Amino acid sequence: MTCHTYTPGQRIHNYKVVAVTPLPIIDSTLIQLVHDKTRARHFHIANQDKENTFSVIFRTVPTDSTGVAHILEHTVLCGSRHFNVRDPFFSMIKRSLSTFMNAFTASDWTMYPFATQNEKDYFNLMDVYLDAAFFPKIDELSFKQEGSRLDIDPSQNPELVYKGVVYNEMKGAMSSPSQVMGRALLQSLYPDTTYSNNSGGDPLEIPKLTWQDLKRFHSRYYHPSNAQFYTYGNLPLEKTLAFIHDKVLHGFDFLSVDSSVPAQPRWQTPRQETYTYAYSDTDTMDKKYQGCVAWLTCDAKDAFEVLVLTVLEQILIGNAASPLRKALIDSNLGSALADASGFEPDNRDAMFAIGLKDIEKSAVAQVESIVFSTLEKLVKEGIAPDLVESAIHQIEFYRKEITNTPYPFGIKLLLSFTGNLIHDGDPVSCINIDADLERLQQALAKGGFLEERLKTYFIDNPHRVLFTLAPDPDLESTTENQIKKELTKIYQNLSQQDLEKIKQDATQLEQIQEQQEDLSVLPTLELTDVPPEIEMISPDQLDRVTHAAGYDKATSGILYFTCPMGAGHVATSLFPLVPFFCQAFTHSGTARQSYIRMAEKIDRYTGGVTLSPFSGTYFDKEADSHVFLALQGKALDRNVPHLFDIVKEFVLTYGFTDLERLKNLLLQYQAGMESSIVATGHRYAISLSSRHLSMASHINEIWHGIAQYQTIKQIVQNITDPETAQPVMEQLAENLNTMAGGILRKDNFKPAVIGSLDAIQQADQAIGQMLVALPDGSRPAFFTPDIPRDTQAPRDGWMTNTAVSFVGQSFKTVGITHEDAPGLSVISKILRALFLHREIREKGGAYGGFAIYNSEEGIFSLGSYRDPHITRTLDVYQKACEYIMKGDYTQTDVKEAILQVCSDIDKPETPGPAAMKAFYRDIARLTDEIRRQFKDQLLQLDKNRVQAIAQKYFDLDGRQAGVSVISSKTALEQANLTLEKSGQTPLVLNKI
Structure with missing residues (x-):
C-alpha cells in the first residue's frame, strides 16, 4: 500500500489511522496512528529514503537527581526476555549493518533509536530494541555495573569506593562548566518541576538509587500507553505495525500513566542564583566566572510562538553582527557567550538564556x-528589517537542507520535534511551518510585532534569573572529602555479612563479565547480506562548466561550493596560526567592508561561508603528506550570485585591519577549545599520543590538539598585557596578511560545485571571474613543508580540571593500500567489541574504551573516555595486544x-555531501580502485589471516x-607513584 492511499479512520493491523499529512518540504507524508488496545501512538514518515529509522520514546519524569532514567536507559540494554545475554545492544552492533544505534536520556524523555539501509537488519534490530525496552531483565548485578555500586579497594582508606559506568560518566560530565551551567539553569528556572532534577544523575546522589527504585521506574513509565513509536523511510508501514503488535503490544492493555509535565508556575519577581564548578588554576580564577540572564518564555507546544522566538534568537545572537551578541562581545568583559546561551524549545516551557563567560565576578x-539596555534600544528604535529577513532566510535554508550529519536525517528530524511530541503537541506544526511563516509575515507587515514580543518575553517578563557560575578551587577536594566521609560512615556501619555481600557481588560480576556467552540467540546478518559494490561518484561533463569540477545532483534547490587551496607555501614559523587564520578569514571583515556587514550578508544570502584546515597523507603508494585549506559555502539556488559576491570579496579583498575584532576572535576561539578539552578529552589524548608517528599527525596536533590550544593561550596572554598588546596584535595582523598572500593564488585553487545544472553554470562563471582577478603563483602548494618534529614516542600526562581521565596510546602500522589494512580495520572492531568494552567499561567503569585504525596515516590507537583509571587502563592496552595476537x-x-567495517564504508549520504566526499577523495588520491580493492580483501578475511596480521603489528x-x-x-x-612502584617509566607531566 502506498502512503497516499491511507485515510483517517482506516484500520491497519490493530491500529487506527488518525491523520495523514503531506510534508512537501521533505517530499514525505506523515501518517499518525493509535493502537487499539494500548492507545500507543505511532508516527510514520513515508518517503523514498532507503535509510530507514525506528525509535520508541517514553516520557520519563524523574523526581530526584539519582539518575534513575539514565541508569535505566543503560540497564534495559543489558539483557531481556528473548535475548538473555549480558549486552545485546553492543552485541548487535557487531551483527548489524546499522548506520546508527544509540539511546538517549533527556530531562523528560528516554529514546531508543536506530537506522539501517537493510530490511532484514531493520527487523532484527527492532526485535532486540522492543524486547529490551518492554521486557528487560533488569537484574541487580547489571544495575550495579551500569549505575553505581560499593566495592572494596585495599589501596584506599577507607576500603570502600564507588564504581559504575553512569557514576563515572556523570563525574566526567559534571567536570565540564558547560554541563554544570546547563543543569544549574534548569534547576534555577524550573524549581517546581522535573527539570529541577539532574536527569543524568548527580554523582553525589547516584549512589542513593536502589535496584527496587529502578524497577519501579521501569514499571511505571516503560508501558506502551506511555510510548511514542516513530518510523521513517521506504519500508512498508503495514509490516512494521504487524511486527510491533505481534512482538509487544498484543500482550498489553491500556494503562493510565500519569507522566505529564506540568507548566512551571510563573514568578512575580525575578531571582538571582549562584552555582559553583571545580576549577583549580588559582592564577586565572578571577576571570573564570560566567554570568547570564535566563527567562522562561512560551509553551513548547505553541508552534507559532516557538517560531517567533527562533527568529528572535537568530536576530539577537545568530551571528557576529547580531545586536545582543555584538554588544556583549564588544564590551570586552569576557571571551565568548556564556555556556547554554540561546533558545531551548524542548522543555515543557521554552527557555532563553544569554550571557558571557570568562568574566570577573563584578561583571x-x-x-x-548590557542585555537589558540592548533589548530596550531594539524596542525603542525598532529591529532592522535586514535582520528579520536574514533570520527568516536561515530558517528557510535549514528546512530545505537534508543531510545525514551528525545523525541520519530520519533521526535528526525526530530530534527536531521530540520536545513537541512528548508534550502531546502536533509534530506536523514543527515541519510544515509555511502557514506560521505566512502568519508571521502578516504580523510583521503591521509593524512593531517583534518589538512587542521582546517586551513580553524579555523586558517585562518577571520569570527570569540572573545567574552566576563561579569557579571554586576547593570544590573538587571538598566533594572528594564528602564522598570519603560518606564511605567511611557506610563502612563503619557494615556488618561482616554486608562486606561479604560486596565481595560476592564483585566476584559474581567479574565472573559474568569474563564468561563466554552463546550469542546465537541474537539475530544477525551474514556477509552475503553485504552489497559487494562501493558507491562511486565522478564529476559530470557539463556544458559551459570549465573552471570547476561540477556534480549535477538533486540537492533540494541548494548549491554547494568547495575549494581546496594548498598551504605548502605557508612559512613553517606561521604554521601554528593556520587554524586561527581560517577563523579570521571569514569573520574579521574585508578591506572593503566590516565584519558586521559581511556577517549580515552571509546570514541573509547563504547557509554559511567557512574556511577550514586539513592535514593528511595521500592515499596512493607514495603516501606523501599534504596540507590544504578548504573554502566552502552553500546557498539556495536563487542566491548563488550573492554567495559568490561574498566569496570573491573575501578572496580578492581580504583584510585583517580590525585589531579589536581579531582580539575578540582570539578570546572566543580559546574559550571554545578550552570547553572542548574536557568534553572530548579522548580525541586530544589520541592526538597527543600519535603526534610523533607521521608528519600529518604532527600537524594535526599543531592545528587541532593541545599544542594549538597552548599556541592561542600564549597569544591571548600577550594581548592581555597592556605593554605587549599593541605590537603583538599588529604582528598577528601582518602574519595573517602574509599567509593570505601565499595561499590566494589562481593556480592554487581546485574548486568544485554541486547542485542543479543552472546553479552550477552560474557558479562556474563567477569562479572564472574570481580566478582571473587572482595573482599568479609559482606552483600549487598541496604539499607539506619540512616542519621540525620530535619522532620520539611521548609518554606524558596533561593536567586539567577534570574528575575523570582520558588515556590514549598509538603506534604505527600501514595505510590503506597495504594488503594488511583490511585486517587492521577488523582488529579495531574486534578489540573494541570483545576486549576493551568488557575490560574498560564493564569492569573498569569508564564510559567507553575503543580502538581506532586510521587507514590514511597507518596509525592504530587505543583510547578511553571518562575513565576512573590510568595505570589499570594502560595495563588493559597491553593485554589487548596480547589478546589479539593470541x-x-x-x-x-x-x-x-x-560487518561493522562494511557498515562504516557503506554509510549513506545525501546527494550534496556524498558528491563533496567523492571530490575530496580525488584530492587525497583515494581512488575507487583502492576503495574497491580494500572492500574485496575485507570480505575475504578469515581468522587465521587476522591473527597473522595481529602478530605482525601488536608486539x-x-x-x-x-x-x-x-x-x-x-x-x-598518583598514577606516576603506581608506575614507579611497579618499575615502569612514569609519565612526564605537563600543564594544559
Whole structure:
C-alpha cells in the first residue's frame, strides 16, 4: 500500500489511522496512528529514503537527581526476555549493518533509536530494541555495573569506593562548566518541576538509587500507553505495525500513566542564583566566572510562538553582527557567550538564556545591564528589517537542507520535534511551518510585532534569573572529602555479612563479565547480506562548466561550493596560526567592508561561508603528506550570485585591519577549545599520543590538539598585557596578511560545485571571474613543508580540571593500500567489541574504551573516555595486544567485525555531501580502485589471516608506541607513584 492511499479512520493491523499529512518540504507524508488496545501512538514518515529509522520514546519524569532514567536507559540494554545475554545492544552492533544505534536520556524523555539501509537488519534490530525496552531483565548485578555500586579497594582508606559506568560518566560530565551551567539553569528556572532534577544523575546522589527504585521506574513509565513509536523511510508501514503488535503490544492493555509535565508556575519577581564548578588554576580564577540572564518564555507546544522566538534568537545572537551578541562581545568583559546561551524549545516551557563567560565576578551585573539596555534600544528604535529577513532566510535554508550529519536525517528530524511530541503537541506544526511563516509575515507587515514580543518575553517578563557560575578551587577536594566521609560512615556501619555481600557481588560480576556467552540467540546478518559494490561518484561533463569540477545532483534547490587551496607555501614559523587564520578569514571583515556587514550578508544570502584546515597523507603508494585549506559555502539556488559576491570579496579583498575584532576572535576561539578539552578529552589524548608517528599527525596536533590550544593561550596572554598588546596584535595582523598572500593564488585553487545544472553554470562563471582577478603563483602548494618534529614516542600526562581521565596510546602500522589494512580495520572492531568494552567499561567503569585504525596515516590507537583509571587502563592496552595476537576469538567474531567495517564504508549520504566526499577523495588520491580493492580483501578475511596480521603489528616491544593521558593533577601524580612502584617509566607531566 502506498502512503497516499491511507485515510483517517482506516484500520491497519490493530491500529487506527488518525491523520495523514503531506510534508512537501521533505517530499514525505506523515501518517499518525493509535493502537487499539494500548492507545500507543505511532508516527510514520513515508518517503523514498532507503535509510530507514525506528525509535520508541517514553516520557520519563524523574523526581530526584539519582539518575534513575539514565541508569535505566543503560540497564534495559543489558539483557531481556528473548535475548538473555549480558549486552545485546553492543552485541548487535557487531551483527548489524546499522548506520546508527544509540539511546538517549533527556530531562523528560528516554529514546531508543536506530537506522539501517537493510530490511532484514531493520527487523532484527527492532526485535532486540522492543524486547529490551518492554521486557528487560533488569537484574541487580547489571544495575550495579551500569549505575553505581560499593566495592572494596585495599589501596584506599577507607576500603570502600564507588564504581559504575553512569557514576563515572556523570563525574566526567559534571567536570565540564558547560554541563554544570546547563543543569544549574534548569534547576534555577524550573524549581517546581522535573527539570529541577539532574536527569543524568548527580554523582553525589547516584549512589542513593536502589535496584527496587529502578524497577519501579521501569514499571511505571516503560508501558506502551506511555510510548511514542516513530518510523521513517521506504519500508512498508503495514509490516512494521504487524511486527510491533505481534512482538509487544498484543500482550498489553491500556494503562493510565500519569507522566505529564506540568507548566512551571510563573514568578512575580525575578531571582538571582549562584552555582559553583571545580576549577583549580588559582592564577586565572578571577576571570573564570560566567554570568547570564535566563527567562522562561512560551509553551513548547505553541508552534507559532516557538517560531517567533527562533527568529528572535537568530536576530539577537545568530551571528557576529547580531545586536545582543555584538554588544556583549564588544564590551570586552569576557571571551565568548556564556555556556547554554540561546533558545531551548524542548522543555515543557521554552527557555532563553544569554550571557558571557570568562568574566570577573563584578561583571555579572554589567552583563545584565548590557542585555537589558540592548533589548530596550531594539524596542525603542525598532529591529532592522535586514535582520528579520536574514533570520527568516536561515530558517528557510535549514528546512530545505537534508543531510545525514551528525545523525541520519530520519533521526535528526525526530530530534527536531521530540520536545513537541512528548508534550502531546502536533509534530506536523514543527515541519510544515509555511502557514506560521505566512502568519508571521502578516504580523510583521503591521509593524512593531517583534518589538512587542521582546517586551513580553524579555523586558517585562518577571520569570527570569540572573545567574552566576563561579569557579571554586576547593570544590573538587571538598566533594572528594564528602564522598570519603560518606564511605567511611557506610563502612563503619557494615556488618561482616554486608562486606561479604560486596565481595560476592564483585566476584559474581567479574565472573559474568569474563564468561563466554552463546550469542546465537541474537539475530544477525551474514556477509552475503553485504552489497559487494562501493558507491562511486565522478564529476559530470557539463556544458559551459570549465573552471570547476561540477556534480549535477538533486540537492533540494541548494548549491554547494568547495575549494581546496594548498598551504605548502605557508612559512613553517606561521604554521601554528593556520587554524586561527581560517577563523579570521571569514569573520574579521574585508578591506572593503566590516565584519558586521559581511556577517549580515552571509546570514541573509547563504547557509554559511567557512574556511577550514586539513592535514593528511595521500592515499596512493607514495603516501606523501599534504596540507590544504578548504573554502566552502552553500546557498539556495536563487542566491548563488550573492554567495559568490561574498566569496570573491573575501578572496580578492581580504583584510585583517580590525585589531579589536581579531582580539575578540582570539578570546572566543580559546574559550571554545578550552570547553572542548574536557568534553572530548579522548580525541586530544589520541592526538597527543600519535603526534610523533607521521608528519600529518604532527600537524594535526599543531592545528587541532593541545599544542594549538597552548599556541592561542600564549597569544591571548600577550594581548592581555597592556605593554605587549599593541605590537603583538599588529604582528598577528601582518602574519595573517602574509599567509593570505601565499595561499590566494589562481593556480592554487581546485574548486568544485554541486547542485542543479543552472546553479552550477552560474557558479562556474563567477569562479572564472574570481580566478582571473587572482595573482599568479609559482606552483600549487598541496604539499607539506619540512616542519621540525620530535619522532620520539611521548609518554606524558596533561593536567586539567577534570574528575575523570582520558588515556590514549598509538603506534604505527600501514595505510590503506597495504594488503594488511583490511585486517587492521577488523582488529579495531574486534578489540573494541570483545576486549576493551568488557575490560574498560564493564569492569573498569569508564564510559567507553575503543580502538581506532586510521587507514590514511597507518596509525592504530587505543583510547578511553571518562575513565576512573590510568595505570589499570594502560595495563588493559597491553593485554589487548596480547589478546589479539593470541587469537582467542572465532571466525564468527571476525565476520561480525567485517560487518561493522562494511557498515562504516557503506554509510549513506545525501546527494550534496556524498558528491563533496567523492571530490575530496580525488584530492587525497583515494581512488575507487583502492576503495574497491580494500572492500574485496575485507570480505575475504578469515581468522587465521587476522591473527597473522595481529602478530605482525601488536608486539609493542621496540615499537614507537606513544602514551598520553589527560586527567587531573592528583590522578596523574598518583598514577606516576603506581608506575614507579611497579618499575615502569612514569609519565612526564605537563600543564594544559
